Amino acid sequence: MLLEISTTHQPATDLGFLMHKHPDRFQSFKLSHGKAHLFYPEATIHKTTICLLLDINPIELVRGKKRTAGKHFSLAHYVNDRPYVASSFMSVAIAKTLATAMNGTCQQRPELANTPIPLQVRISVVSAPAGGERLIRELFEPLGYKLQLQRHLLDTQFEEWGASQYFTMELNHQLTIRELLSHLYVLLPVLDNDKHYYISQTEIDKLLAKGEGWLADHPQKEQITRRYLGRFNALSRLALQRLLSVAQAETVDTKPFETASSKKVTLHEKRLELVKEKILATGAKKILDLGCGEGKLIKKLLPHRHITQITGVDVSYSELTKAKARLRMDRMNSQEAARISLFQSALTYRDKRFDGYDAAVLVEVIEHLDEDRLQSLERSIFECAIPKTVIVTTPNKEYNILFEKMEKDQMRHDDHRFEWTRKEFETWGQKVANRNQYHVTFLPIGEEEDQVGAPSQMAIFTYET
Ligand code: SAH
Numbered sequence: 001m002l003l004e005i006s007t008t009h010q011p012a013t014d015l016g017f018l019m020h021k022h023p024d025r026f027q028s029f030k031l032s033h034g035k036a037h038l039f040y041p042e043a044t045i046h047k048t049t050i051c052l053l054l055d056i057n058p059i060e061l062v063r064g065k066k067r068t069a070g071k072h073f074s075l076a077h078y079v080n081d082r083p084y085v086a087s088s089f090m091s092v093a094i095a096k097t098l099a100t101a102m103n104g105t106c107q108q109r110p111e112l113a114n115t116p117i118p119l120q121v122r123i124s125v126v127s128a129p130a131g132g133e134r135l136i137r138e139l140f141e142p143l144g145y146k147l148q149l150q151r152h153l154l155d156t157q158f159e160e161w162g163a164s165q166y167f168t169m170e171l172n173h174q175l176t177i178r179e180l181l182s183h184l185y186v187l188l189p190v191l192d193n194d195k196h197y198y199i200s201q202t203e204i205d206k207l208l209a210k211g212e213g214w215l216a217d218h219p220q221k222e223q224i225t226r227r228y229l230g231r232f233n234a235l236s237r238l239a240l241q242r243l244l245s246v247a248q249a250e251t252v253d254t255k256p257f258e259t260a261s262s263k264k265v266t267l268h269e270k271r272l273e274l275v276k277e278k279i280l281a282t283g284a285k286k287i288l289d290l291g292c293g294e295g296k297l298i299k300k301l302l303p304h305r306h307i308t309q310i311t312g313v314d315v316s317y318s319e320l321t322k323a324k325a326r327l328r329m330d331r332m333n334s335q336e337a338a339r340i341s342l343f344q345s346a347l348t349y350r351d352k353r354f355d356g357y358d359a360a361v362l363v364e365v366i367e368h369l370d371e372d373r374l375q376s377l378e379r380s381i382f383e384c385a386i387p388k389t390v391i392v393t394t395p396n397k398e399y400n401i402l403f404e405k406m407e408k409d410q411m412r413h414d415d416h417r418f419e420w421t422r423k424e425f426e427t428w429g430q431k432v433a434n435r436n437q438y439h440v441t442f443l444p445i446g447e448e449e450d451q452v453g454a455p456s457q458m459a460i461f462t463y464e465t
Helices: 014-019 058-069 088-097 132-143 177-192 201-210 221-228 233-244 262-282 296-301 317-326 371-385 397-402 422-436
Strands: 002-007 027-031 034-043 048-056 117-127 146-153 163-175 286-290 309-314 340-344 359-363 389-395 438-445 456-463
Touching (some): 027 088, 132 146, 262 296, 262 359, 262 389, 262 438, 296 309, 296 317, 389 397, 422 438
Parallel strands (some): 286 309, 359 389
Antiparallel strands (some): 146 163
């Protein structure tokens, strides 16, 4: 993998001072899994370019994994994209080889270190995760970068095999070297989503230190934090709490594709209305909103006075903060406030606080869990808490081809771990019902189209006494 940073600031050879690396020298550094080489392919007063080339040793990588990989030989340990994709290896290499520049220190040109200069960056290659090109743009464009992406073919000799998930990325911006390097340090592993080293508490400190001055205001801060910390939920929550203490919570779209046009704005609204109607039809008085997000459903249920208790649960602290604000809980009288409670919990763990409700709802939540964690959710809700009614909604994957802006195999939200066809949802729902003594019915949400059905789908489970 190769990182090239160029400037046309005059004299461009100042880049050597800013990077603390002499343009005439070729330097190599040892890393835990290979080597990093630093050199300048061009250094003139008009344009200077510094290159950081990583030479990762795939055998070393496997050696490091011995303890966790078990006895079985797996080709995937040896044949994979790790040596070639800009990832956490690149971050480690930046921190190791360009530490002084990254701290914004420059003895020869101190004022220049703090001056935004025109910088051009080229990275070969980055791997695009589930969100594809859109995710890459969402990460860099809010920071002011002009971005160009060139997607590579899977194999240039077999064009019919189509595009790969790899891009060459070019970034242009006027900023300081310190800013540039800290953006790259945080965002390259975020894109790659596969960290090669153990993730510990100190990672939060590193993330916050490198993210200082920009991460708290970044519209994708939650996603960045979660991906940077390798989906370690407890750590992400902690990091987000610390970030939120410096920034106001911002509203993130529940489903970017669905809300792309005004027609589709109504889909989530329709979904929530239908859920509300179905809950009201059961006569439930105590309702549990699991994965309540910003509390939109809770707000709809509040005016119905026969409901005595509405509880919102979410794993995300920032979503709960937004829910609290949306519901204006700080301005409620005590009687009103007593009807609502919000707390943080993960649905995949048994929690006694889920007990004693007439109805539980999971609106667009299951698809945010890894599929192999669904059984834990099933256990905690259907086997332990056992509310009389459980309502679950999830996107209908078949409908995705009708969303114009979606790429093939893309999902409606970057955080979705899967999306199901109607048949897949019904198979899952039926199994859950059979195993736990529930009866289940399925309904479409939104207008049904030929062949693909409705955009979203609902299952209503009723406990058989
Ligand atoms: N139900 C809300 C929000 C849907 S978005 C609505 O329809 O508007 C999905 C929500 O599920 C997010 O707020 C996310 O934080 C939450 N979530 C995802 N995984 C979770 C888990 N394991 N435990 C609890 N909440 C989870």
